[in-house]
Amino acid sequence: MFLREEDLPLAARMRPRTLEEFVGQKQLLGEGKVLRRMIETDSVGSMIFWGPPGVGKTTLARIIANKTKASFIDFSAVTSGIKEIKQVMEQAEKNRRYGEKTILFVDEIHRFNKAQQDAFLPFVERGSIILIGATTENPSFEVNGALLSRCKVFVLQALKTDELVSLLQRALRDERGFGKQKVEIAPELVEAIAVFANGDARSALSTLEMAVLNGETHDGVTVVTRETIEQCTSKKSLLYDKKGEEHYNLISALHKSMRNSDPDAAVYWLARMLEAGEDPLYVARRITRFASEDIGLADPRALEVAVAAYQACHLIGMPECTVHLTEAAVYMSLAPKSNALYVAYESAKKDALTMLAEPVPLVIRNAPTKLMKELEYGKGYQYAHDTQDKLTDMQCLPDSLAGREYYRPTEEGLEARYGARLAEIKEWKKEHKK
Numbered sequence: 001m002f003l004r005e006e007d008l009p010l011a012a013r014m015r016p017r018t019l020e021e022f023v024g025q026k027q028l029l030g031e032g033k034v035l036r037r038m039i040e041t042d043s044v045g046s047m048i049f050w051g052p053p054g055v056g057k058t059t060l061a062r063i064i065a066n067k068t069k070a071s072f073i074d075f076s077a078v079t080s081g082i083k084e085i086k087q088v089m090e091q092a093e094k095n096r097r098y099g100e101k102t103i104l105f106v107d108e109i110h111r112f113n114k115a116q117q118d119a120f121l122p123f124v125e126r127g128s129i130i131l132i133g134a135t136t137e138n139p140s141f142e143v144n145g146a147l148l149s150r151c152k153v154f155v156l157q158a159l160k161t162d163e164l165v166s167l168l169q170r171a172l173r174d175e176r177g178f179g180k181q182k183v184e185i186a187p188e189l190v191e192a193i194a195v196f197a198n199g200d201a202r203s204a205l206s207t208l209e210m211a212v213l214n215g216e217t218h219d220g221v222t223v224v225t226r227e228t229i230e231q232c233t234s235k236k237s238l239l240y241d242k243k244g245e246e247h248y249n250l251i252s253a254l255h256k257s258m259r260n261s262d263p264d265a266a267v268y269w270l271a272r273m274l275e276a277g278e279d280p281l282y283v284a285r286r287i288t289r290f291a292s293e294d295i296g297l298a299d300p301r302a303l304e305v306a307v308a309a310y311q312a313c314h315l316i317g318m319p320e321c322t323v324h325l326t327e328a329a330v331y332m333s334l335a336p337k338s339n340a341l342y343v344a345y346e347s348a349k350k351d352a353l354t355m356l357a358e359p360v361p362l363v364i365r366n367a368p369t370k371l372m373k374e375l376e377y378g379k380g381y382q383y384a385h386d387t388q389d390k391l392t393d394m395q396c397l398p399d400s401l402a403g404r405e406y407y408r409p410t411e412e413g414l415e416a417r418y419g420a421r422l423a424e425i426k427e428w429k430k431e432h433k434k
Contacts, residue, residue, distance in 0.1 A: 057156060073092070089128065183222045
């Protein structure tokens with residue numbers, strides 16, 4: 001009640017009040033886009049905003065509140081239960097009887113259990129409320145299907161670096177931000193803060209606020225240095241350049257170090273990425289790709305290790321998951337290497353793209369209908385399990401590709417064993433070819 005606006009956090013003070021001030025989400029709010037038209041014409045229906053933290057879900061709901069002629073109720077799934085829901089619904093029903101619309105905004109709607117979500121359903125169906133939910137979780141899994149079917153889902157994306165830079169620059173100019181004081185901060189440091197925020201506007205503004213508050217003041221001017229920002233972000237150095245090239249340089253360094261069987265270099269580049277704020281799931285995805293592209297059947301367990309590391313990162317996040325990614329990176333570095341699977345697919349892809357009209361041989365087509373059987377679909381099919389050797393000489397490639405070899409196993413690790421097995425299969429087929 002007695003809190004002054006200047007005492008609020010920077011992110012709260014700089015919260016956009018209009019669509020013109022809103023940053024990002026051009027795919028939804030650009031001129032002529034459906035959500036913008038709905039807001040401007042006051043024809044908003046029940047909807048769910050799905051997106052990562054700090055992209056404007058709550059802000060967008062408040063802008064709708066300012067624009068609409070409806071009564072607006074802000075509701076938190078964290079602090080409210082069935083009792084509070086029923087009280088709000090009763091008020092919304094009264095409003096409806098008097099011809100007034102009610103917009104109910106539910107932040108973190110995924111935190112409601114099924115019974116709580118069910119409590120909204122009859123009121124949404126009757127039109128007593130227009131429900132706007134916000135969630136960071138996939139609504140397909142977290143929101144009641146019946147409720148979800150009555151809501152339009154809008155996917156909000158992480159803000160781009162240039163959008164965050166624009167937001168930070170406005171905070172430095174605007175009187176609601178630091179416009180009333182003189183702040184000196186180099187453009188590249190503003191951009192470094194934007195990159196560090198990783199698409200999160202709230203994080204970007206909070207980091208800027210901390211940096212300004214901890215800046216060095218001389219003759220009424222606050223100077224923000226690189227050292228100040230490094231201290232505020234608990235990073236030794238901000239590693240990504242303004243064009244994001246270093247992002248690709250570092251993942252390339254990790255990939256090539258593992259390929260070169262250098263675990264020390266792999267761990268170093270891994271640490272460089274994670275300590276610079278890289279998404280651990282992105283690193284885990286790249287390691288998973290490496291497991292099949294550069295190791296493959298030379299050590300099939302590499303893929304298991306990579307997938308397990310990804311799941312661990314998803315479950316516990318940073319900073320705990322650093323050790324799981326380290327385990328995966330070291331395993332990939334020490335594992336025997338083979339790119340035979342990668343080469344096989346690329347070779348097959350080339351043929352698939354240049355011979356798109358190749359029909360599936362009749363012998364391996366399925367024949368679920370009488371007509372298909374009459375057309376000889378599946379005629380002559382040989383069921384390998386019915387044979388003594390579990391092998392047949394049936395041709396599975398189109399005639400124009402008969403005999404084509406895509407997978408050529410190496411002698412590395414376990415792939416030597418698979419190569420020997422493949423040689424036996426080919427020799428058997430050669431001997432039994434009709």
